[in-house]
Amino acid sequence: MPTTQLEVENLHLWRAERHVLRAVSFRLAAGQCLKVTGVNGAGKTTLLRAVAGLAYAEEGTVRWCGQDVRRDLRTFHAAMIYLGHEPALKADLTARENLRYWIGTRNRFAESELDAALARTGANSIADRPVRTLSAGQRRRAALAGVILSGAPLWLLDEPATNLDTAGQALVGSLIAEHVGRGGLVMAVVHHELPGLVTATQLELAA
Amino acid sequence: MREFLDMGGYAAFVWPAYAVTAAAFLYNWVGARRALREARAAARRRLAAGEGA
């Protein structure tokens, strides 16, 4: 029986002449969190993008629930949400409108669920302001609300706590812990320790 | 021979046409050989660098 898990095997990726990912392998099962660490330029973001299918790995496989994701990328993508450096929000729309469009292309949700997600990340008070008027931390909170709203079991987060204050960092830690507690999977690139996140396994990439 | 080179009065068009085509051949010949030579040299450098590391 296929179990909910992400298996990455022997991933190799080159950027021009540079061998960025050298035989990266790991397994992430339901209810687990993987912290990806390493110095700048070690390929953390690249690894995340390669797993998501955004960067093209020349060798190696990524399996989701036992299936090579290249055979059915859309199913895999529906099951994961990726939050990159840029929070993917349009400056001219409000945070609420942004989530309606961004998450709305993925799955259906009720307005009350949207409110709940915004409230959970503390973004409800700023939800109706255009994103251009928000601070970087507020944008990050709005984007995190999107992650919750997507209902995806697999979260791929690239430095989710950037630009957040201490309370915000604690929030990210508790969101991840909650998600993992529900049987979700989290793969996160982190620079700093996230408070409240103790159960994670660590993957250290060498430069 | 003279007659041949004259091409029945069309020499001004026939020979340049052949010359241009010859130039295309030459360009390909030289270009392909140079590309291969450079690629081999680059591969050698890469191998040497790989051994040094």
Add this chain to the structure above:
Amino acid sequence: MTFTWFHRLGSPPYVYGLAQRLAPWCAGSALLLLLAGLWGGLVLAPPDYQQGDGFRIIYVHAPSAWLSLMVYTTMALAAAVGLIWRIKVAHAAAAACAPIGASFTAAALVTGALWGRPMWGTYWQWDPRLTSELILFFLYLGYMGLRASIEDTQRADRASAVLAVVGVVNVPVIHYSVTWWNSLHQAPSVMRLAKPTMATSMLVPLLIMLLAFTLFFVAMLLVRLQAEILRRERASTWIREALKR
């Protein structure tokens, strides 16, 4: 069996070795055929009853024009194979095709203009064949321009492959529309490339030249293919062996 054949053609060391062995043979036979074709076309074939000796341009123009289109199609096919099955060697072949095709397209344009001067009285005529050839030249330029502006070879391969496939779908559309456009504005062209009733002594050298040009293309493709494979290959063991040869 067909699968193993296909599989082997996807293996860089195998193709590299094959190209290395075949290239001299192709180049040699191209040279011999070229000499034979030139002798036949310039000396043996009689002057045309209308165009005199001016028609002899056909022996370089028609094969160049043939190559320009054939190479583009080959390039697009290789690109499609590379894109669909993610075969590096196919991308390498597509990359090797572009400069060869572009140079013969340029040759076809210039020889066409040189032929046009005595026939039409002007170097450039908006004749459908020449116009299509000019557009094809721009397609080549675009392909090479895109390739040159992407640094990463992998990405350049895949992006330019999409362009080549889009281009090859468009080539017949472009040719058809140019012909249609031309038929509105002037009488059919006087350039008689595909005259079915060509005398044998004129036709045979043309066929020989077509074959010679094609073989020359194959030879140059094989040489450039080796270079392109080396640029893409990172497994060092077989390269070390290959570089000794």
Add this chain to the structure above:
Amino acid sequence: MSTPAISDLSPPLLAPGTTRARSTAAAWLALRRDLKLAFRKPAQLVQPLAFFALVTLIFPLAISPELSQLRQVAPGALWAGALLASLLALEFLFRDDAQDGTLEQYVLSGQSLTALIFAKTCAHWLLTGVPLALVTPAAALALGATLDSVPGVLAAVVLGTVTLSLLGAIGAALTLNLKRSSALLSLLTLPLALPVLIFGARAVQQAIAGGSYLAPLEFLAALAVLSVTLAPLAAAAAVRISLE
């Protein structure tokens, strides 16, 4: 041996209570998002139109204010202007979305990227092609065409810009994230757009001359159908590659 329940076999895609949006719904949403964004920044919409008006203004100044002479060059002038204006507008097609990560999220949405890209291109056509088509008859009148020519000119530009937008989407996707992309974009797109120019100019010419413009219009429609079916596939593939 007991048969496992279906829920055991299919791994959980989404949290309980969450349902995937249909691809058509997603595409519709993408279209509406682009329209809404465009109307919050109307300056971008006006630019290509102003450019088009300027190009058509060049011709009377460069050739002659004589309407009978202008009528001769009107088809060429209108189409050259339309081609360049839609080329100019193409740069906006993916640029903002690529910069802020929206395009990445489209790729990762679990929906058909082809459908989403098609939706984006539709929005682009509605925002640039249609206004252009609405302005062209006015420009044609200024270049000496009669009122009778308006339906023909309008139909030709509407149909032609469909193909221009779709072909342009491929070029724009391929040149995404590249330096000096605008010159390259023209080099890639213009040769492919020549059939549109040929049939479009002929249709406009016939419309102005009072002849039957049905034949070139049919060709334009055929080109539009061909590009609607094939171009989104190529553009989606190009977007994927460009984001790598």
